Amino acid sequence: MSAAVAFIAAPLAAAFLLPLLGTRPTWGTRAASLLTLGALFALGAWMLAGPVPPHVIVLGGWRAPFGISLYVDASSLMLVTLFELLALAALWFQHQHGQEKPVSFDVLVLVLMAAGAGAVLTQDLFNLFVFLEIATVAALALSAPQTGSPRGVIRYWLFSAVSGAAMLLGIAILYSGAGTLNLVDLGARWGRLAEPVRWLSGVLILLGFLVKMEIMPFHGWAPATYRRAPSSVGLLLSGVVTGLAAFSAWKFFALVLRGGTSLPPVSGVFSFSQALFGLGALTLILGALAMLAEKDGKRLLAFSTISQMGLVLMALALGNPRAVRGALFLVFSHALGKSLLFLVAGIAVSRTRRSEWGAWRGLGQSSRSLVWFWFLGTATVVGLPLVPGFWGKLSFVGGALGMGMWGKAGVALLIAATVAESVALLRVGHGLWEHADLRKRSGDVDETSAAAGAAPACKACAGVSYWAGALAISAGILWMGLWPATFTRAFADTAAAYAGDQPVSVVRTSTDAFAPRRDGQGQVKP
Amino acid sequence: MNVVPIVAISALLLFGIGLYGLWSGRNVLRWILAVGLMETGINVFLVLTGWRPGGAVPIITGAFSTRGPSPFIDPVPSALVLTSIVIGLGTTTLALALAVLHARAHGDLECGDDPENAEVLE
Numbered sequence: 001m002s003a004a005v006a007f008i009a010a011p012l013a014a015a016f017l018l019p020l021l022g023t024r025p026t027w028g029t030r031a032a033s034l035l036t037l038g039a040l041f042a043l044g045a046w047m048l049a050g051p052v053p054p055h056v057i058v059l060g061g062w063r064a065p066f067g068i069s070l071y072v073d074a075s076s077l078m079l080v081t082l083f084e085l086l087a088l089a090a091l092w093f094q095h096q097h098g099q100e101k102p103v104s105f106d107v108l109v110l111v112l113m114a115a116g117a118g119a120v121l122t123q124d125l126f127n128l129f130v131f132l133e134i135a136t137v138a139a140l141a142l143s144a145p146q147t148g149s150p151r152g153v154i155r156y157w158l159f160s161a162v163s164g165a166a167m168l169l170g171i172a173i174l175y176s177g178a179g180t181l182n183l184v185d186l187g188a189r190w191g192r193l194a195e196p197v198r199w200l201s202g203v204l205i206l207l208g209f210l211v212k213m214e215i216m217p218f219h220g221w222a223p224a225t226y227r228r229a230p231s232s233v234g235l236l237l238s239g240v241v242t243g244l245a246a247f248s249a250w251k252f253f254a255l256v257l258r259g260g261t262s263l264p265p266v267s268g269v270f271s272f273s274q275a276l277f278g279l280g281a282l283t284l285i286l287g288a289l290a291m292l293a294e295k296d297g298k299r300l301l302a303f304s305t306i307s308q309m310g311l312v313l314m315a316l317a318l319g320n321p322r323a324v325r326g327a328l329f330l331v332f333s334h335a336l337g338k339s340l341l342f343l344v345a346g347i348a349v350s351r352t353r354r355s356e357w358g359a360w361r362g363l364g365q366s367s368r369s370l371v372w373f374w375f376l377g378t379a380t381v382v383g384l385p386l387v388p389g390f391w392g393k394l395s396f397v398g399g400a401l402g403m404g405m406w407g408k409a410g411v412a413l414l415i416a417a418t419v420a421e422s423v424a425l426l427r428v429g430h431g432l433w434e435h436a437d438l439r440k441r442s443g444d445v446d447e448t449s450a451a452a453g454a455a456p457a458c459k460a461c462a463g464v465s466y467w468a469g470a471l472a473i474s475a476g477i478l479w480m481g482l483w484p485a486t487f488t489r490a491f492a493d494t495a496a497a498y499a500g501d502q503p504v505s506v507v508r509t510s511t512d513a514f515a516p517r518r519d520g521q522g523q524v525k526p
Numbered sequence: 527m528n529v530v531p532i533v534a535i536s537a538l539l540l541f542g543i544g545l546y547g548l549w550s551g552r553n554v555l556r557w558i559l560a561v562g563l564m565e566t567g568i569n570v571f572l573v574l575t576g577w578r579p580g581g582a583v584p585i586i587t588g589a590f591s592t593r594g595p596s597p598f599i600d601p602v603p604s605a606l607v608l609t610s611i612v613i614g615l616g617t618t619t620l621a622l623a624l625a626v627l628h629a630r631a632h633g634d635l636e637c638g639d640d641p642e643n644a645e646v647l648e
Contacts, residue, residue: 099648126606133613140620150627151640154554157621161561162548164617168610169541169568175603176575224640230648298646346648355646 002057003043004072007080007117010040015110023103030095033106037088037113044081052077052490054497056123065182070121073497074490075328079247080117082332085476086239086339087113089469090232093343096466097350098230105142112138112240119244125174125181125205125256128248129167132212136160139241143229152224159221163211170204173197183255190256202257202272209249213242213309214302216283226302227355231346234298238305238342239335246309246331250316250324254498259319276317277406281413283310288417291424297345297357300424301338304381307417308334314410315396323399324495325488329392332487336477337380337389341425343470344374348432357428364432371433373470378425380477382418387481391488393418533574540567554625554635558618565614569607576603 014036021029054073061067087109094101115135122128140160144153175181177197178189190198211218226234253259259273287307294300308330315327347370348360364371376387383389393414400407400414464471480487540563547560581599629635 126609130609130613133617137613137616137620140624144624144627147631148644148646149631149640150624151637154557154621154624154628154637155640157617157624158548158557158561161617161621162564164613165561165564165568168565169571171606172568172572172575172603175572175606179600181602227646228640349646350648353645 008114011110011114015107029103041084065180065185068124068127071123075494076120083116083240090235092469094232108138108142116244119248142233145228152228156221156225163208166204167208170201174201187255212245214306219306223299223302227298231342235339235342238338243331243335246312273317280310280313284417288420298355320399321495325491326392326395328491333388333392337377340373340377361431374429382422391484537567537570554637558621572603572607576600
């Protein structure tokens with residue numbers, strides 16, 4: 001048994017124990033939830049400080065493919081540790097600046113963490129489905145506004161309920177054909193399944209992932225949900241929920257569909273992975289263009305997430321090791337950069353009571369940190385050199401250029417989308433930076449931005465505790481951008497392990513499974 | 527009598543009625559019921575995937591051999607359905623809570639687009 005199980009068990013235990021301290025938030029409940037997340041982050045960092053040999057954890061002594069197994073390697077551990085960091089930043093922000101929430105808010109964040117870690121680590125398709133559903137339920141409940149219209153969240157529920165039903169149907173069809181739910185075992189039997197079974201189950205299950213990744217045309221729920229949700233929840237939605245959806249979609253795509261190569265071409269013209277690549281490209285460019293037209297700051301960030309996930313899907317669909325490495329890098333860089341942007345947006349919204357970014361003009365005058373963090377987040381998301389997004393996009397370009405016309409078109413689209421995204425984000429940053437007087441002179445002052453101008457200078461805004469979450473995330477960005485080698489190696493190893501002939505946790509075939517156990521770890525040599 | 531077609535058709539019908547319910551209105555309660563019907567249809571289908579002619583309830587009561595065809599139905603889909611029902615309960619409860627929020631904010635359950643210029647406080 002590895003300590004990695006704690007990433008699932010500890011937040012769940014804490015989530016169920018926390019309400020015993022009372023339903024009203026107190027110093028104690030806040031400290032308890034932050035300490036749990038902090039301890040898990042420390043555990044992840046401690047495990048990553050040493051070598052992390054890839055290993056399989058067999059739960060309850062039931063060996064794969066009968067039981068549920070977890071697969072732990074450096075990349076998955078890094079992703080889980082990142083989730084803990086983001087949750088810490090989000091909760092800290094909510095406690096410090098957000099409106100007061102009942103203890104259930106902290107409980108839901110902890111549940112989301114457990115589900116996130118579970119979805120990243122599990123090797124069982126149904127277990128993955130369950131964790132995705134738990135994550136969705138937690139995210140839904142977190143996004144529900146205390147006052148005002150819940151229509152965005154209802155749409156989110158509708159999209160995720162239907163996509164969850166599609167996924168369950170896909171799993172049922174797949175199980176009826178293959179008789180197993182272990183991802184690696186499914187991959188081994190995939191080639192022997194009838195073609196309709198492969199098509200139906202592959203498309204239905206991927207649909208579930210695509211909705212959670214906000215891929216167009218399944219993104220309709222995201223902008224309204226992000227706008228209404230507290231900014232700390234926006235951070236969790238874009239960093240954790242899409243991140244775990246992207247990672248688990250890749251697990252399914254790489255392990256079961258074997259990179260889409262095992263499906264016959266769609267009507268003989270283009271392949272399954274080319275179709276996914278096309279969807280990703282569409283999402284990338286349309287998301288970036290929508291950002292240019294968007295007047296609402298939080299919806300703008302939602303479209304930025306949509307656009308970035310399009311790029312991640314393109315990289316995953318390319319399927320070569322460089323592109324996959326880039327995709328993993330992008331999941332990290334996007335989560336870090338977008339979190340910074342959401343923290344800044346959260347403070348801007350709480351000061352101005354408006355989410356139109358036009359109303360945020362001049363806010364940076366009283367606290368320059370707002371502007372610096374916005375620009376660092378922007379740089380990370382669009383991928384300036386020396387921040388993580390750059391290495392991700394570089395890997396993607398390297399992987400795409402070797403893939404013929406499709407790849408080259410993808411790179412061209414990426415450049416166009418990056419320009420659009422930079423303009424949209426820098427425009428907001430410039431608005432924050434701008435002096436209130438300039439704004440008045442240019443004549444576009446309205447009542448909403450006047451409220452921003454009237455915001456008193458914030459003395460506490462320069463304090464470390466005010467920006468603790470943003471500082472921690474910035475440290476992560478700088479570390480990952482300046483010393484990417486550790487991450488590159490881990491991602492490359494993972495990409496190779498998933499693409500290999502003997503992918504990750506080698507499972508026994510079911511006939512072999514009644515044979516006596518040879519080792520306690522559940523790892524079986526091929 | 528072969529029960530498979532009857533069960534399969536009911537599953538399909540439940541799923542189809544649910545799908546129609548989603549498409550044919552904007553009422554939140556209607557959506558919740560429709561999703562419930564779809565999920566039930568899928569659950570019935572899932573149970574069906576584990577069924578085999580003459581299969582017994584998969585509880586070991588006496589000696590049996592691991593060689594040859596199993597005397598039991600496949601227990602895995604039943605376990606999956608249990609989990610799926612529990613998830614369905616959770617999401618339905620949550621959706622009903624959202625419906626209450628909707629009724630409080632708008633006075634009815636007809637879910638249109640979110641008003642674009644409404645105030646956002648956090």
